[in-house]
Amino acid sequence: MPVGRGITGWVAESRRPRGGADVKQGASRNGCRASMRIGFTLMLSVPIESGPRLVGVLNVQSAEKRDFNR
Secondary structure, three states, rough: EEEEEEEEHHHHHHHEEEEEEOOOHHHHHHHOHHHHHHHOOEEEEEEEEEOOEEEEEEEEEEEOOOOOOO
């Protein structure tokens, strides 16, 4: 996924985690259609960094409603 596109891309670009993103809301603009087809409803995305370098983004998805907290 390109940096800046969808939830994962936003997390990569901003380097800020995003928890509890509702995959169903705004699915087309967030690039989450595939996640919806699989049955996921919530997503937690966290940037993975090594010093100043972005290595990737870790996504945790859930089919059940839950709270992602610290």
